[in-house]
Amino acid sequence: MTASPATTPPPDAAVPPQGMGGISPEDLLQSGGYNGCFGCGEGHESGLRFQRTSADGEAVYGHFTVTEQHQGSPGLAHGGLLATAMDEVLGTAAWSLGRMAVTGRLETDYRIPVPVGSVVHLKAWCTGVDGRKIYLQGEGRIGSPDGPVAIQAAALFLEVSREHFLGER
């Protein structure tokens, strides 16, 4: 993935450890989630139902299955849908650092089409943190964690306060 300047961390940006104040990244990932989330909500009928599976200190992992509700052209996943899945796993990588963050910029490369019925295995990792800016990259592979790369992404997330989510609508 060739990240643009906006999603490339400055050379001195460190990658902080996963977890927060004694809470493991695994526990952080299992602690939250919004049932109505299009990406990960188990209660969302037509959503992706992205499942976060693990975090190993370097990256976070998860998967989802492409259904007929997710088509763009006959039999193939919609590109925006795949970007949503990347957004979800990239966000998971940001939150695994113990930081509440939202997507500021998301760049995606589509490598091969993804057929309906595919299980897409996603992985994301932090490439650096600079103040509130969290730089991330990720990829999605078809069929297994070692399968062919279908999508790659680079992103800039911004750390926000609780008020970001509680503001008046």
Ligand SMILES: CCCCC/C=C\C/C=C\C/C=C\C/C=C\CCCC(=O)SCCNC(=O)CCNC(=O)[C@H](O)C(C)(C)COP(=O)(O)OP(=O)(O)OC[C@H]1O[C@@H](n2cnc3c(N)ncnc32)[C@H](O)[C@@H]1OP(=O)(O)O
């Ligand atoms: C999100 C999940 C919520 C639910 C949580 C529930 C349970 C938690 C459990 C588990 C969670 C696990 C995973 C999470 C999963 C998925 C994540 C999905 C994430 C999303 O799907 S979330 C929705 C889409 N997202 C938005 O809805 C954001 C709308 N937006 C804004 O709210 C503002 O726009 C904001 C806050 C982004 C920035 O606003 P701001 O006022 O705070 O900051 P400001 O503009 O001053 O920028 C400061 C510095 O960042 C640079 N900067 C900013 N934006 C940039 C860009 N696009 N490109 C390049 N640089 C940029 C500036 O250039 C400046 O740089 P410098 O400091 O160098 O000048």
